[in-house]
Amino acid sequence: MTRPRPDGRALDVLRPVEMTVGFQRMAEGSVLYRAGSTVVLCTASVDEKVPPWMEGKGKGWVTAEYQMHPRSNPVRRENRDGRGKAPSGRTQEIQRLVGRALRAAVDLEKLGERQITIDCDVLEADGGTRTASITAGFVALALALAKVEQKGNLKGPVLREPVAAVSVGYLNEELALDLVYLEDSKAEVDLNLVATRSGAIIEVQGTAEGAPVPRREIDRMIDLALNGIRDLTSIQEKVLASAGISLETMLIEK
């Protein structure tokens, strides 16, 4: 028999997602993303040149920065993340992941020699901040690309496919989708999946914090995560539509 989840959800159900588009008015793309008690501000900035090491290749670049607000947790962190010292290993690991995930959504050659930076500022953290950064980051990216297109700076669509991410985990031998912090910290196994709307996989990261797990559990986790990602990409589409942007017209035809 199943114990109830901390927020009362069924095991295979996502937290309710809410996105406010245009929260920061000067950015090309801005999304305030809320999934239950996790809040991430994703900001896409377009720079009409690439970093020096990429110059002259005719290709663009997408990168990400991630930072926890000092009071994104129930207790204030004594020091601001990365202030006066290098960002923590965890922060760097996450921003590298977000960058890779969002680059997979874009045809960098079609993007042309420009860079898009996605800032992911976690304002409230209740688990799933890295997957939220990817899911919301894609929306911010699409908003920014729409701005570039409006200015006539793109020759055609540059997005390959919508990209989203979600976590799954085993808790008391039950498989649960989209873990909150309390679940995440207790999960025996924890897997983050980044995938496209059609279910193609971009990144899988699974860790057995406790005992190693049988192969078949990994399989079931990936299945459940792919379901969640399908739902998240459908939410992304609606949010963009409500901002007057048709995602389909931004996708490269195959």
Add this chain to the structure above:
Amino acid sequence: MTRPRPDGRALDVLRPVEMTVGFQRMAEGSVLYRAGSTVVLCTASVDEKVPPWMEGKGKGWVTAEYQMHPRSNPVRRENRDGRGKAPSGRTQEIQRLVGRALRAAVDLEKLGERQITIDCDVLEADGGTRTASITAGFVALALALAKVEQKGNLKGPVLREPVAAVSVGYLNEELALDLVYLEDSKAEVDLNLVATRSGAIIEVQGTAEGAPVPRREIDRMIDLALNGIRDLTSIQEKVLASAGISLETMLIEK
């Protein structure tokens, strides 16, 4: 004859101020402050102990941290403020100012051995971010103190008087209140004033960026700024009231 201001205001009028209380749900005090195109997120965190160098004195402490979001400006800053290195001189100067200003609002002995940290995260910057941090920081502080009081951890009021801050400046020989960025960067003289509701002065910082200015201009600037501060403290009071908090009952009687 007077040239119009960039946002159409009269010379002696504040930008419209809007505050959203409780924006971050885990913090004791949280205010999202908008004054025109300047947006600051002020977050007050209560720690039930003081820093080591203050222990055993029976007094509390109020301190502040300030950070610009990398996309708070029309163009993204290449590096996050203070990431991987010490915060800039400007950032440190501002957070020291905000800390001093808000400490002046509190009777530290009555506060008891606890520390309140005010995080000031600038999400959009159109001039006046340091004065906004003080004005909004006072509201966050009052919210946090109300929380401490509700828990029964205070023996009585600890606030001396409401505190707010505003900038004034000379532009083309005209005196203007609450400068936006475009004005601030062109002002011949620029003065920030921190004062109480009753007009007592906590801090005055005036700089003639161009030619030195006659004494009487400083006088006129202080007069105008005190008018602005009176209006701002009245807005603070209304915002707190709308959150169910009566500021008057939080003030130490004189």
Add this chain to the structure above:
Amino acid sequence: MTRPRPDGRALDVLRPVEMTVGFQRMAEGSVLYRAGSTVVLCTASVDEKVPPWMEGKGKGWVTAEYQMHPRSNPVRRENRDGRGKAPSGRTQEIQRLVGRALRAAVDLEKLGERQITIDCDVLEADGGTRTASITAGFVALALALAKVEQKGNLKGPVLREPVAAVSVGYLNEELALDLVYLEDSKAEVDLNLVATRSGAIIEVQGTAEGAPVPRREIDRMIDLALNGIRDLTSIQEKVLASAGISLETMLIEK
């Protein structure tokens, strides 16, 4: 038809592995690990206390540090990894992974309040340095635990199961085991697997550098990697036996 691999191996065959036990004579556990042209020096150090944040819990800790020698590549790196600045994000990501992987091999409560640090110094790098660090790190860990046991400081076995790691990848639509650098840099998909001798999974990290990949390719990659890990754990056992250590007697009985 299959193109030959850079080092002539079949697609499903590991590089030849050679381990020199006791390379550093002062360390409790020391292994010089060579797999083709990848050489990693793994050194296990026992500290008879745990870090401050773990004190008094009656549990031990296993952690890892990773560093690339400046001339582990065909061209010397201009700067030593992490010298005068924080280690790179990649370095931190790897050492966190190695630490998690090796902690999974140990029952931390049975280990008691002591810490084992595994230093992984890459002397030559031809792909697979993070998986080599885990596979060799396990041997160094077992050597160190044997030393602790000989001193009579353990009450019984503390190892759960041998742990090893390997990479797999898709190249030109062919699946290959244990990629060398040339393959790794061209792989469309790249997956690192950490698992036990019996095939239970500790960590899976897969990244599609190019186009996202169908679910079934991930499945095939995990299958191939598990084969490789079986072979690696059998090599670990032989190396330990040749050093006079019976791995079986060090394992906790289930």
Add this chain to the structure above:
Amino acid sequence: MTRPRPDGRALDVLRPVEMTVGFQRMAEGSVLYRAGSTVVLCTASVDEKVPPWMEGKGKGWVTAEYQMHPRSNPVRRENRDGRGKAPSGRTQEIQRLVGRALRAAVDLEKLGERQITIDCDVLEADGGTRTASITAGFVALALALAKVEQKGNLKGPVLREPVAAVSVGYLNEELALDLVYLEDSKAEVDLNLVATRSGAIIEVQGTAEGAPVPRREIDRMIDLALNGIRDLTSIQEKVLASAGISLETMLIEK
């Protein structure tokens, strides 16, 4: 009735000032400044180019660095100011202030594309080190400009007006000029003023460390400080004259 000041001065009297010109023999301008027990070594260095961000604008630049000697206080500071880490917020705040103050003394366009750096090394600190840095810094600046002129590298005068600075404060409700450390640390209000010989204001910074203060006290403080500055500029003139430099001929005519 008035309590005596720690050094016996009347409330409205400056400390005796002594300046040794040419203390460091290789510098274009060098002044060892003593005001009572405060000693600052001000060194002006001319660089015949400007920083990269100012190149090509046809304008010069004046900047300052400030450092406390580790034994400028009764007890040695454990660490040298800014060694191995960024200079403290206080240090940065002061050197930014000194730079602004001395730039106000110069017509940067007439200065031409060269930079003058004023190093302010505090050898003994008994209050008023930042105002001493400005007052002495102006003399070092004038000496350096005289050197540049002697080499025939200036087309005419570049100084607008002599600049000096002084502190004032309220102690036990009495207003005092030029505070020593003991007074400064006890002052209820503390105001630093930077102004020209003719009484035009460049910078005013006033802070009520204790209770906020009425507007009229600020007014009285500025009046007293302006008196002190008049005296200090007269001392500057004499010191320069004794070094064979006529300040009047270095001033741009109005």
Add this chain to the structure above:
Amino acid sequence: MTRPRPDGRALDVLRPVEMTVGFQRMAEGSVLYRAGSTVVLCTASVDEKVPPWMEGKGKGWVTAEYQMHPRSNPVRRENRDGRGKAPSGRTQEIQRLVGRALRAAVDLEKLGERQITIDCDVLEADGGTRTASITAGFVALALALAKVEQKGNLKGPVLREPVAAVSVGYLNEELALDLVYLEDSKAEVDLNLVATRSGAIIEVQGTAEGAPVPRREIDRMIDLALNGIRDLTSIQEKVLASAGISLETMLIEK
């Protein structure tokens, strides 16, 4: 009467030296050097350009880096040498010494505009790691120069003379050659000498840790050290010969 040395050697005898040439296969010159329980990995890397500050002078450069492995001592160092902060003063002092010593072995003009970097990684430390770095570093340097010559990139020999280094010290008033750690830490006087095969001196560094010493003891120490260096240069020659390199043909004729 003479007390025995910790490793049983006579007072004027070197530790047995063993060098493995080509330990790191990608480097132009690589030597694993063992002298008793001191083990240093010296790696010479050729860069076909010089640092910016040496460009265009038609001369080459030789430089060194030195690092202690965290477990080169009986107990693991808590932090990797120089990780996340500047290398220690001791490390910098040693690598500057090694660089100077090896530059003295080379005619930098004949070397031409290329840089050779000698990495000295101490894997085990039992005294004499700086002198071992020089003696082994010379062999790595010669191996690298032989590689450059084979490629036809040198017009003739560039080595002046073989260079080696050794320590001597007074222990209980007896003079001993090539101190191990236990001796070094107790020596009243300790002297490191860098010299050529023919006995010309490149560097002498002597320190009386206890009482200052009479002039004649310094003289005796230099004599003994020169004997040791003669033996070390003869070992260098044999090691190079066994690697198929005739040192004599690499020396500039006088």
Add this chain to the structure above:
Amino acid sequence: MTRPRPDGRALDVLRPVEMTVGFQRMAEGSVLYRAGSTVVLCTASVDEKVPPWMEGKGKGWVTAEYQMHPRSNPVRRENRDGRGKAPSGRTQEIQRLVGRALRAAVDLEKLGERQITIDCDVLEADGGTRTASITAGFVALALALAKVEQKGNLKGPVLREPVAAVSVGYLNEELALDLVYLEDSKAEVDLNLVATRSGAIIEVQGTAEGAPVPRREIDRMIDLALNGIRDLTSIQEKVLASAGISLETMLIEK
């Protein structure tokens, strides 16, 4: 025939030395040292406790810090030595040398559990700043010890013997004492000697910047340096006498 030296001295003559005692009035020992165009401010500070790693051993400690003023050279250094980063290797090497040299002058057990820090601030640099720091540092140390004695905190003398230091070098095959910068930068061999009044050697550091040198030249250099040191210790004695301090009574009897 001998070429004249840049400052006209004979080859075996020291620069004229001038010391101002008590330059910094708050320090226990303060000396402004001028030798020709080299000026060093040496400041001795007494701390009535030792660093944590020395506590409880009943011994004292003497340590040194060294810093170049940014304008101690004909051209200003762009960055202050060690500001915002670790002090340079050269700076660390020098301050370690000065510390060792001055510790040799003191019986640390007789000193008792207190630390004396010698700050060496180079105000003008014309060669020999490290030897000047030692020679002047000894005087500052003696002044500070006299202060400690006056307070009745010492049971008897703690100084072993006066200590001084000087450089010698070969220029155009001529041996010269006490090199100025122009000579030092051209010297083929350069040797710094630290010794006691009676000629016992504390430290010898000789470097052949050009070709290695025969043994007998090192001998002649040491002889000449010892002469210089005899003169310097006699100057130290006179300076202390003029400050009312009898050096002889401060020396431990042998």
